[in-house]
Amino acid sequence: xxxxxxxxxxxxxxxxxxxxxxxxxxxxxxxxxxxxxxxxxxxxxxxxxxxxxxxxxxxxxxxxxxxxxxxxxxxxxxxxxxxxxxxxxxxxxxxxxxxxxxxxxxxxxxxxxxxxxxxxxxxxxxxxxxxxxxxxxxxxxxxxxxxxxxxxxxxxxxxxxxxxxxxxxxxxxxxxxxxxxxxxxxxxxxxxxxxxxxxxxxxxxxxxxxxxxxxxxxxxxxxxxxxxxxxxxxxxxxxxxxxxxxxxxxxxxxxxxxxxxxxxxxxxxxxxxxxxxxxxxxxxxxxxxxxxxxxxxxxxxxxxxxxxxxxxxxxxxxxxxxxxxxxxxxxxxxxxxxxxxxxxxxxxxxxxxxxxxxxxxxxxxxxxxxxxxxxxxxxxxxxxxxxxxxxxxxxxx
Amino acid sequence: xxxxxxxxxxxxxxxxxxxxxxxxxxxxxxxxxxxxxxxxxxxxxxxxxxxxxxxxxxxxxxxxxxxxxxxxxxxxxxxxxxxxxxxxxxxxxxxxxxxxxxxxxxxxxxxxxxxxxxxxxxxxxxxxxxxxxxxxxxxxxxxxxxxxxxxxxxxxxxxxxxxxxxxxxxxxxxxxxxxxxxxxxxxxxxxxxxxxxxxxxxxxxxxxxxxxxxxxxxxxxxxxxxxxxxxxxxxxxxxxxxxxxxxxxxxxxxxxxxxxxxxxxxxxxxxxxxxxxxxxxxxxxxxxxxxxxxxxxxxxxxxxxxxxxxxxxxxxxxxxxxxxxxxxxxxxxxxxxxxxxxxxxxxxxxxxxxxxxxxxxxxxxxxxxxxxxxxxxxxxxxxxxxxxxxxxxxxxx
Numbered sequence: 001x002x003x004x005x006x007x008x009x010x011x012x013x014x015x016x017x018x019x020x021x022x023x024x025x026x027x028x029x030x031x032x033x034x035x036x037x038x039x040x041x042x043x044x045x046x047x048x049x050x051x052x053x054x055x056x057x058x059x060x061x062x063x064x065x066x067x068x069x070x071x072x073x074x075x076x077x078x079x080x081x082x083x084x085x086x087x088x089x090x091x092x093x094x095x096x097x098x099x100x101x102x103x104x105x106x107x108x109x110x111x112x113x114x115x116x117x118x119x120x121x122x123x124x125x126x127x128x129x130x131x132x133x134x135x136x137x138x139x140x141x142x143x144x145x146x147x148x149x150x151x152x153x154x155x156x157x158x159x160x161x162x163x164x165x166x167x168x169x170x171x172x173x174x175x176x177x178x179x180x181x182x183x184x185x186x187x188x189x190x191x192x193x194x195x196x197x198x199x200x201x202x203x204x205x206x207x208x209x210x211x212x213x214x215x216x217x218x219x220x221x222x223x224x225x226x227x228x229x230x231x232x233x234x235x236x237x238x239x240x241x242x243x244x245x246x247x248x249x250x251x252x253x254x255x256x257x258x259x260x261x262x263x264x265x266x267x268x269x270x271x272x273x274x275x276x277x278x279x280x281x282x283x284x285x286x287x288x289x290x291x292x293x294x295x296x297x298x299x300x301x302x303x304x305x306x307x308x309x310x311x312x313x314x315x316x317x318x319x320x321x322x323x324x325x326x327x328x329x330x331x332x333x334x335x336x337x338x339x340x341x342x343x344x345x346x347x348x349x350x351x352x353x354x355x356x357x358x359x360x361x362x363x364x365x366x367x368x369x370x371x372x373x374x375x376x377x378x379x380x381x382x383x384x385x386x387x388x389x390x391x392x393x394x395x396x397x
Numbered sequence: 398x399x400x401x402x403x404x405x406x407x408x409x410x411x412x413x414x415x416x417x418x419x420x421x422x423x424x425x426x427x428x429x430x431x432x433x434x435x436x437x438x439x440x441x442x443x444x445x446x447x448x449x450x451x452x453x454x455x456x457x458x459x460x461x462x463x464x465x466x467x468x469x470x471x472x473x474x475x476x477x478x479x480x481x482x483x484x485x486x487x488x489x490x491x492x493x494x495x496x497x498x499x500x501x502x503x504x505x506x507x508x509x510x511x512x513x514x515x516x517x518x519x520x521x522x523x524x525x526x527x528x529x530x531x532x533x534x535x536x537x538x539x540x541x542x543x544x545x546x547x548x549x550x551x552x553x554x555x556x557x558x559x560x561x562x563x564x565x566x567x568x569x570x571x572x573x574x575x576x577x578x579x580x581x582x583x584x585x586x587x588x589x590x591x592x593x594x595x596x597x598x599x600x601x602x603x604x605x606x607x608x609x610x611x612x613x614x615x616x617x618x619x620x621x622x623x624x625x626x627x628x629x630x631x632x633x634x635x636x637x638x639x640x641x642x643x644x645x646x647x648x649x650x651x652x653x654x655x656x657x658x659x660x661x662x663x664x665x666x667x668x669x670x671x672x673x674x675x676x677x678x679x680x681x682x683x684x685x686x687x688x689x690x691x692x693x694x695x696x697x698x699x700x701x702x703x704x705x706x707x708x709x710x711x712x713x714x715x716x717x718x719x720x721x722x723x724x725x726x727x728x729x730x731x732x733x734x735x736x737x738x739x740x741x742x743x744x745x746x747x748x749x750x751x752x753x754x755x756x757x758x759x760x761x762x763x764x765x766x767x768x769x770x771x772x773x774x775x776x777x778x779x780x781x782x783x784x785x786x787x788x789x790x791x792x793x794x
Contacts, residue, residue, distance in 0.1 A: 041444070045443075045444060045446065045447045046442075046444060046447075047438070047442055047443060047444040047445075047447075048444075049442065050442045050443075050444075205628075206628065207627050207628045207632075209708075221708065221709070223620060223625065228620060228709075229710070230604055230709055230710025230711065231602075231603065231604045231710050231711055231712035231746055231747070232710055232712075232742050232743060232745065232746050233710070234707075234710040234740065234742050234743045235604075235708065235709055235710035236708065236710075237707060237710075237740065237743070238707065238708065240707050240739070240740045240743070241703075241704045241707045241708070242700065242703055242704065242707075242738035242739075245696075245700065245738075250740075252740035252741065252742070253739070253740050253741030253742075253744075254703070254707075254737070254738055254739050254740050254741075254743075255737055255738055256738070257740075299642075303639065303642065304704070306638075306639055306651070307638045307639065307701070307704035307705070307708070308704070308707075308708040310631075310634060310635065310637050310638045310639075310651075310705075311606075311618065311632065311633065311635065311638070311704070311705040311708040311709055312618070312625075312627055312632055312708055312709060313626070313627025313628050313629055313630070313631040313632035313633075313634075314627065314628055315628035315629075340651070340652055341639035341642075341651055341652055341653070342637070342639075342650075342651050343558075343631065343634065343637045343647075343649035343650050343651050343654075344649065344650030344651075345558070345629050345631050345649070345650075346629060346631045346634070346637070346651075347650075348629065349628055349629050350628070
């Protein structure tokens with residue numbers, strides 16, 4: 001099956017309209033348990049024809065099963081009941097990061113049932129990486145007794161800007177050949193933002209910003225629980241907010257970008273060091289140079305987050321990556337600058353929090369991507385992520 | 398009927414799910430013209446029960462009418478046909494700006510059928526302003542032969558930050574007493590962003606940023622054709638992006654805000670002038686002081702738009718207000734700075750354009766707010782604004 005390329009623009013609203021009915025059906029099964037078609041039709045308000053089409057697809061995908069409710073009574077056909085198939089994996093998320101491959105599996109109820117990771121040689125080719133990921137996935141599924149048939153899709157996150165890179169495409173193609181399901185791929189940092197929004201530090205926040213401060217600086221914007229991409233698929237790439245009007249040209253085409261000031265290589269350069277381990281040791285010991293370099297970076301990070309928050313007004317801001325892991329001194333200075341340079345009504349309700357998912361964030365985000373955007377599953381997980389308390393209202397028409 | 402307060406957060410996604418079915422019904426009537434209930438049921442895939450509830454509400458609201466398709470044939474009940482009622486006003490938008498009141502009316506097919514404006518004394522009370530707006534509205538409706546019964550809602554835009562101010566609430570309450578319909582109110586600049594997105598310079602762009610450079614600086618963020626508010630209702634308030642780390646404290650609580658550098662009062666102060674008319678004359682004549690002041694403001698505007706675009710990645714940026722009306726020299730410098738301080742992939746696909754709706758922008762935005770968010774009408778106009786070419790796909794389930 002072909003790799004699903006991300007359209008630019010923000011297709012999620014349309015997708016939700018299109019797949020809202022599928023989600024209604026699944027929601028009824030999640031909440032009411034095994035149900036007859038008549039019960040599901042009543043609970044969803046869907047016509048028999050529409051429901052029949054949806055159930056047919058869900059049965060074919062192995063997402064639901066249909067069995068007689070009891071022994072035939074002799075009068076007419078026995079009543080059948082639809083049930084979610086908990087042993088069918090619904091989605092797989094894979095992150096092929098700079099040093100690690102991580103995979104995660106979620107079931108039909110959108111629970112993450114298993115995950116595993118392994119180191120890989122950074123210089124291996126896309127095909128080798130895809131092979132290693134598939135091996136890891138198959139071992140994990142076998143160990144946990146999970147059936148990989150009927151998958152709703154595989155999400156893949158890799159480093160690199162934008163929606164597609166050659167390497168990302170090659171990994172996606174290889175996985176697509178191995179498993180006959182839709183494959184969706186995106187930048188791993190942006191997916192980390194989505195993962196944290198669904199399962200991690202931004203869970204329940206709805207609107208959130210994510211910033212990963214590592215060897216590069218990436219980010220993501222989550223709006224109403226969904227990944228927001230923007231017109232060119234570059235929304236949330238906060239590492240390329242300019243923080244220095246006099247700064248040099250960046251590889252991205254801008255000038256004075258945050259990444260040029262606050263990523264690991266920039267900090268090392270400013271402190272005249274070559275090892276991040278040595279840098280963090282010196283910083284922890286209170287060395288003047290490292291403290292000053294980190295202060296400057298924290299001010300830049302805080303100002304960039306201030307500008308981004310004045311635009312998107314998030315409820316939560318999640319900070320991850322090696323630089324964020326410098327700890328409370330760094331985060332405190334970031335927060336101080338952030339609050340100084342935002343309107344009170346923007347910063348009053350915002351929390352800055354460390355990332356919570358660690359090495360699994362990219363793989364979990366890739367998993368969420370499948371739930372949100374796979375043609376087979378889109379919309380499944382969405383409504384709950386947006387506002388669990390309003391679920392019943394969705395059924396009203 | 399009570400005034401509808403805006404919930405914080407981004408409720409549009411949920412609203413779309415809830416009201417998607419209503420929009421499907423209206424879409425069929427807009428496209429197919431007069432249709433039987435059976436035809437509408439087939440075209441929408443809705444069950445008879447769901448359709449019956451929707452049609453009942455639309456009939457009660459005067460949005461559709463139902464009449465026999467021809468003389469009774471003697472065999473059973475005559476077939477009835479549902480028709481959109483083009484003479485019923487569907488929504489009213491009102492802007493009570495600093496100097497003007499503007500009203501606009503749209504019909505059931507979401508066409509703006511009439512608008513009118515009048516100057517008002519800036520110091521008059523909220524109740525007097527609401528009274529003047531109602532008088533203007535009733536005169537306009539009478540002149541154009543528009544029936545104000547069965548309104549889906551009234552949208553109101555007034556100056557002032559945030560979702561609610563005391564004055565805005567008072568105007569909304571007074572209008573709500575006069576017309577028994579839902580009243581929705583918001584900041585007029587944010588509504589101008591929505592108006593430009595639906596009917597003006599950002600039409601068809603989907604994702605757009607709006608910046609009004611006037612005596613204050615306001616803005617708005619449109620995502621997928623919908624107003625995006627963010628967690629505290631402050632998304633898109635680009636006038637309070639900090640552009641000067643050393644800048645003084647702003648009334649908003651931030652420091653070095655764009656508004657402190659590039660709004661009309663800031664330009665006058667920097668040039669030592671008291672009259673905007675004199676300032677613009679001097680600028681047009683090439684006076685060195687005014688040129689330098691405008692250059693500095695343009696750089697700040699460009700940098701703020703760069704940061705906002707790195708966050709939200711819009712397809713179009715709309716610039717309105719007195720300062721934008723300085724013309725191509727100013728706009729050219731803004732664009733130069735904007736492109737210098739953004740990644741190539743962010744600025745490559747972006748157009749910066751002047752606002753197109755002039756004095757009507759706020760009232761038209763208020764109108765769009767009713768279509769998007771009134772409990773009676775929410776979702777009606779949305780799908781078309783997002784992506785006309787995908788309309789048919791919405792019907793798929």
